[in-house]
Amino acid sequence: MAMAAARIDHVVRAVRDLDEAAVTLKNEFGLGSVVGGRHAGWGTGNRIVPLGPDYIELIAILDPEEAGRSFLGRHLMEQLEGGDGFIGWCVAVDDVERHAATLGLDVTTGSRTRPDGTVLRWRSAGLQEAMVDPSVPFFISWDVPPELHPGRAAADHASSPKGISWIEVGTDALRLKDWLDGEQLPVRVVGGPPGVLGVGIATDSGEIVLR
Structure with a gap:
């Protein structure tokens, strides 16, 4: 049985500096972003590029000592040795x-606190597996009202985004x-290194491509 209402939720981009990455996206692509929050126990934090139904997550190390004690933190530090990227x-x-039961995956809970004190909660599966093999996604179910989904946040975009139109994945x-x-999802399967190689974003002024 196929998943009900499966859709791309977000794409994760590792960055060395959240503020610098936000400035680059705004200056080069006209994409605004908002402060996300800290990930408790991971030593990481994020900024959100809201795109309506979905979003780009910029994630960085905020506390190297704490990050060194978590699988995600250690993985992120390793990935950033090669510079910023998806x-x-x-x-x-x-x-x-x-879906986790179908694939034999564990389900974990996660949360982060927004600057206004709102706590966002979710359940996910396959995160560690997707970090080891980024050619496949991890899965999420949000435990928040639709209006609190990160993609619905207001940001200072140069033109109004309509969402992720496609992603290009080495897989x-x-x-x-x-x-x-x-x-079926809007995924362009290509050769090359495993993982996300490009993202197309529809806007009212045309398509933006991030690589």
Whole structure:
């Protein structure tokens, strides 16, 4: 049985400095961003580039000592040795537990606190697996009202974004099909290194491509 209402939720871009990355995206692509928050226990923090139904997550190390004690933190530090770049992608599903059971994945809970004190909570599956093999996504179910989804935040964009129109992923087509349980998503499968290689963003002024 295919996943219900599967959709691209966000793409993760590792950056060495959140503020510098935000300035670059605004100056070069006209994309605004907002402060995200800290990830408790991971030593990381993020900024959000809201795109309406989905978003780009900029993630950086905020506390190297804390990050060194977490799998995600250590992985992020390792990835940043090669500079800023995409390190993962996430698919939202209505029932993450059901899909996790199909793939034999564990479900974990996560949260972050926004600067206004609002706590965002979610359940995810396959995060560590997707970090080891970024050719496949991890999965998320949000435990927040739709209006609190990060993609719905207000940001100072040069033109209004309409969402991610496609992502380009270095992956094996059959493995990805099995991982997604046959669900069709706007993914362009290409050769090359595993992982996200490009993202197309639809706006009212045309398409923006990030690589």
